[in-house]
Amino acid sequence: xxxxxxxxxxxxxxxxxxxxxxxxxxxxxxxxxxxxxxxxxxxxxxxxxxxxxxxxxxxxxxxxxxxxxxxxxxxxxxxxxxxxxxxxxxxxxxxxxxxxxxxxxxxxxxxxxxxxxxxxxxxxxxxxxxxxxxxxxxxxxxxxxxxxxxxxxxxxxxxxxxxxxxxxxxxxxxxxxxxxxxxxxxxxxxxxxxxxxxxxxxxxxxxxxxxxxxxxxxxxxxxxxxxxxxxxxxxxxxxxxxxxxxxxxxxxxxxxxxxxxxxxxxxxxxxxxxxxxxxxxxxxxxxxxxxxxxxxxxxxxxxxxxxxxxxxxx
Amino acid sequence: xxxxxxxxxxxxxxxxxxxxxxxxxxxxxxxxxxxxxxxxxxxxxxxxxxxxxxxxxxxxxxxxxxxxxxxxxxxxxxxxxxxxxxxxxxxxxxxxxxxxxxxxxxxxxxxxxxxxxxxxxxxxxxxxxxxxxxxxxxxxxxxxxxxxxxxxxxxxxxxxxxxxxxxxxxxxxxxxxxxxxxxxxxxxxxxxxxxxxxxxxxxxxxxxxxxxxxxxxxxxxxxxxxxxxxxxxxxxxxxxxxxxxxxxxxxxxxxxxxxxxxxxxxxxxxxxxxxxxxxxxxxxxxxxxxxxxxxxxxxxxxxxxxxxxxxxxxxxxxxxxxxxxxxxxxxxxxxxxxxxxxxxxxxxxxxxxxxxxxxxxxxxxxxxxxxxxxxxxxxxxxxxxxxxxxxxxxxxxxxxxxxxxxxxxxxxxxxxxxxxxxxxxxxxxxxxxxxxxxxxxxxxxxxxxxxxxxxxxxxxxxxxxxxxxxxxxxxxxxxxxxxxxxxxxxxxxxxxxxxxxxxxxxxxxxxxxxxxxxxxxxxxxxxxxxxxxxxxxxxxxxxxxxxxxxxx
Numbered sequence: 001x002x003x004x005x006x007x008x009x010x011x012x013x014x015x016x017x018x019x020x021x022x023x024x025x026x027x028x029x030x031x032x033x034x035x036x037x038x039x040x041x042x043x044x045x046x047x048x049x050x051x052x053x054x055x056x057x058x059x060x061x062x063x064x065x066x067x068x069x070x071x072x073x074x075x076x077x078x079x080x081x082x083x084x085x086x087x088x089x090x091x092x093x094x095x096x097x098x099x100x101x102x103x104x105x106x107x108x109x110x111x112x113x114x115x116x117x118x119x120x121x122x123x124x125x126x127x128x129x130x131x132x133x134x135x136x137x138x139x140x141x142x143x144x145x146x147x148x149x150x151x152x153x154x155x156x157x158x159x160x161x162x163x164x165x166x167x168x169x170x171x172x173x174x175x176x177x178x179x180x181x182x183x184x185x186x187x188x189x190x191x192x193x194x195x196x197x198x199x200x201x202x203x204x205x206x207x208x209x210x211x212x213x214x215x216x217x218x219x220x221x222x223x224x225x226x227x228x229x230x231x232x233x234x235x236x237x238x239x240x241x242x243x244x245x246x247x248x249x250x251x252x253x254x255x256x257x258x259x260x261x262x263x264x265x266x267x268x269x270x271x272x273x274x275x276x277x278x279x280x281x282x283x284x285x286x287x288x289x290x291x292x293x294x295x296x297x298x299x300x301x302x303x304x305x306x307x308x309x310x311x312x313x314x
Numbered sequence: 315x316x317x318x319x320x321x322x323x324x325x326x327x328x329x330x331x332x333x334x335x336x337x338x339x340x341x342x343x344x345x346x347x348x349x350x351x352x353x354x355x356x357x358x359x360x361x362x363x364x365x366x367x368x369x370x371x372x373x374x375x376x377x378x379x380x381x382x383x384x385x386x387x388x389x390x391x392x393x394x395x396x397x398x399x400x401x402x403x404x405x406x407x408x409x410x411x412x413x414x415x416x417x418x419x420x421x422x423x424x425x426x427x428x429x430x431x432x433x434x435x436x437x438x439x440x441x442x443x444x445x446x447x448x449x450x451x452x453x454x455x456x457x458x459x460x461x462x463x464x465x466x467x468x469x470x471x472x473x474x475x476x477x478x479x480x481x482x483x484x485x486x487x488x489x490x491x492x493x494x495x496x497x498x499x500x501x502x503x504x505x506x507x508x509x510x511x512x513x514x515x516x517x518x519x520x521x522x523x524x525x526x527x528x529x530x531x532x533x534x535x536x537x538x539x540x541x542x543x544x545x546x547x548x549x550x551x552x553x554x555x556x557x558x559x560x561x562x563x564x565x566x567x568x569x570x571x572x573x574x575x576x577x578x579x580x581x582x583x584x585x586x587x588x589x590x591x592x593x594x595x596x597x598x599x600x601x602x603x604x605x606x607x608x609x610x611x612x613x614x615x616x617x618x619x620x621x622x623x624x625x626x627x628x629x630x631x632x633x634x635x636x637x638x639x640x641x642x643x644x645x646x647x648x649x650x651x652x653x654x655x656x657x658x659x660x661x662x663x664x665x666x667x668x669x670x671x672x673x674x675x676x677x678x679x680x681x682x683x684x685x686x687x688x689x690x691x692x693x694x695x696x697x698x699x700x701x702x703x704x705x706x707x708x709x710x711x712x713x714x715x716x717x718x719x720x721x722x723x724x725x726x727x728x729x730x731x732x733x734x735x736x737x738x739x740x741x742x743x744x745x746x747x748x749x750x751x752x753x754x755x756x757x758x759x760x761x762x763x764x765x766x767x768x769x770x771x772x773x774x775x776x777x778x779x780x781x782x783x784x785x786x787x788x789x790x791x792x793x794x795x796x797x798x799x800x801x802x803x804x805x806x807x808x809x810x811x812x813x814x815x816x817x818x819x820x821x822x823x824x825x826x827x828x829x830x831x832x833x834x835x836x837x838x839x840x841x842x843x844x845x846x847x848x849x850x851x852x853x854x855x856x857x858x859x860x861x862x863x864x865x866x
Binding site: 050054057058059060061078079080082083085086087089091092093094095096097098099100101102104105106107109110111112130131132133135146149159 | 518519605606607608609610611615616617618620621624625628707708709711712713714715716717718719860861862863865
């Protein structure tokens, strides 16, 4: 690596604005990818994740705001900065008359040094046939081509735009391992996603955006309050004591054939105490569902949703 | 169409019959017509107005019978015959005979290109992009998309036929012959639509399917060109070409309809063939299975130039072959151009004073070169536009996310365009010379042929520069230079015939180039064109470095 790795953040964006015509795609976005960490970048479709990444790559020019990438200006210093990063697009398009292996070699050579052993190892782990022409690859296999090309490069920063959207669960776990190895080597990763579970598994910090603006950011622990589990249970006793518990939210109780059915969200930190309360109430059945991103977004977008749907505004 | 509605077998209740191979045809046809309503209107109006303008311009430029007879003796030269028709009515060259002999070819080439592109756009390109899967997953029969595309082409060509007939009648020409000529143009368009339906079955790529269709068009042009030059009113070779059939109806001279029956028969045969081929393949697949590629790239594939070259070398070889064959065939008529002088001297001694024998040969070479350069220009524009294709498809993103700068990437794309254009100009000049040598004509020399072609390089560079400048600043308009080239084609084919003011002719960069070897070499226009090309290219690079990439 030409530049010594310092502790400055790999990516630091403050108050970024970008419009396409009259549409404001980014409207005051903040994002930090700390050095040597995996940063999750969460948001629904169309919230501006890909636009942010394209600004970071110097493909789009920022209207205003400050953007620092590996200590440089992503627009002016694009070429020198790109030597130190690798990118996987969300929608991988390849050259129809090139094989997957040729596309991998081309992309890694254009970036710099090539490590044939690493390439072979990744091809095997991702179970990718490099001899097939790009047009015969499925979406998932095109994504693997871009992933192998990125992971085979010795770079400081990986920029991954929804890299697992076409992968099956088996390949997703291979991907997870690869990213953990990258992190163990002290490299930084920006991982955009709309799957909370993936982000929870891999990321040290999380930034959540909506409509081109950052709504939440921090370490996963700091955001722990956002990650509530949903519990459905049937209790023999009146579940009144639950309502007073500080970790319980949105409690709904209704009579069931063999007791009372309750449904509520619980902060993950309070699960233990809430379970104890439930046991005291005489649990007949219990279901716990991990928090979904949908619920997380619902919390952030709930105001808009309830405005749209009066029946939902309780 | 050929895929005859297999009559619902058995005696099921008709409200429950499962769909036939053409289910959904009506919906698709309406959808295609809606998608193409502007595009097809522009094609139809342009071709109709071309006829109207030609008829009016001819009447203005050649008001008397004597004027027209002089024109007839000029048009009988091999170069003019190649670019015109079999020469019916030359002995009494009426306005109608002039339009039929000199304008029909252009109109037919235009409708053929329109029809080929239309069919490929609605069938193979749809399959290539995967959109066809969405459609075919609906209640849509196996043959419905191709049939709807062919019917769309039928609607377009019928509109062109009727509009041409109306406008020619409006220009004062005989009614029946006007509509016969329009019909001949429309039917020829449909023949090439049917050709494209077949080529779409053969290959997986839309680009290759339209390329194959255009190769067939080139062959049809060449067959009748050779046939018409070999013999007045065409030899047997002319009768192998769909374009020839349409020209053989002798509109405005001694009209006969039956040659169009050959076109209709060809359409039916081609559609039967395509339906047989279509039954043998999967959606999205061609007849030839894709081969496996290399597991590892060759060491040379390590630069944006190597990538661009890899992308375009196939099409460069195809263009080279097409231009080479066309140039060689044209070259074999150099001696016929010399022979003309003897015949013309008998009819019109004044002409021999105007043009010496050598002038006629040189004029022929210059005219053929102009025509071949139009092909080279088409390659250059298409090649430069590939940059936009790479961008809108998203393929440029991963490349620009490496250490490749925008300038280097665009420079690499254009280097391939430039090298390709130079190669094609050399192929044109050398092949034309070889054609001439093969019939024993050694003057002009090989060097003169090559010079006549290469001298066009600055003009081709201006067209490329125009693409790049638009690409850099207004990428949505980057295809505009096609219009400039189409205009250059009209100027090159008809020149003074169209009676355009000089400034209008000068809008085509090709017009400024000295017509070697007939004309004297003049560096002035070439320096001007080169300077303009450099300025346009520079402006394009500046714009491309500044703007956002188009993302899809």
